[in-house]
Amino acid sequence: MTAPARLLNARLPRWVLPQAWPVKSGEPALATLTLAGGRVASVQPIGVPESLRPGDWDLGGAPVLPGLVDAHTHLDKTFTLPRMGPVQPGLLGAIDAMMTDRLGWTPDDVYARGSRALGWAYQAGCVHVRSHVDWWDPTGVPLAWEVLSALSKEWQGRIHLEQVSLIKLPLFQEVAQAHRLARQVRAAGPQARLGAFVHSSNWDEQALRNVFAAAAEAGLDVDLHVDEELNPHARGLAATVRIVRDTHFSGRVVCGHTCSLAMQPDTEAFATLDAVAQLPITLVSLPITNLLLQDAVTGRTPRQRGLTLLKEARSRGIPLLVASDNVQDPFCRVGS
Ligand SMILES: [Zn+2]
Structure with missing residues (x-):
């Protein structure tokens, strides 16, 4: 299918409308979008009914959205569930199941699953995807990390793929090792970010300080x-x-996640959010996974939810994204 030259009668969300857009009886005018090189070159309100030219698509008032951003995925784990045996409910059970599956990973396996996930994302309109990658060995670069680097190059021009090292916090306890890990992450290229898994089961404030010191040094x-x-x-x-x-x-x-905010007394949680709002911090909530994963136990109905304080964060102007997290793996059995 050839790309259209213009999209006629497109309905745009209010927040992308140019200033001074004509609004009649509360409804914004439909738009004509002119496209060039896969990007929007101009947006104009329709003043008079347009006649179709070759290359035009008449959308008949259908909504048009900017390319979607999926800010938090796990392409290395996705689509592993169908080959697994029974998985214990909850986050730690899922981690155990994943560690066993990981022993059988090959570059071809990760490439096939990651490619399939990116294909689905692209078809759904995603143009920017960030994937975390499990990184458990301080002495070497995981094979999935290399595969993600290759996928990032392969998908250039369609999806901007970023990769984040998902390293458990204790591996940053030693300063020299923290800096070595950051340099290895940096070597993957400008699409790389430094990440860590921070949980009360592995809590160590000094290790977290080392994460930030190493990230600062590596840029x-x-x-x-x-x-x-x-x-x-x-x-x-x-x-x-x-x-x-x-x-x-x-x-x-x-x-990402920050589920425990929702369990804290308001005064405490709000004080933290007030401080977040003063800093260059973005929150990412992963509702599909966390609604299934948190408070999941056998033989009892889950009563608590895994959502962070979305409305309270937005009311403070904190940048807040909702992303998909896991897809068809032990952390989240559903999704696409
Ligand atoms: Zn995640």
């Missing part, structure tokens, strides 16, 4: 899995705020 942005739990005493986000503020960290910071 990396940071993307954390943080407080993905219903434990109100999880303090990863609050500590991240302190560290970013104390060290004047100049990169971007993404904190």
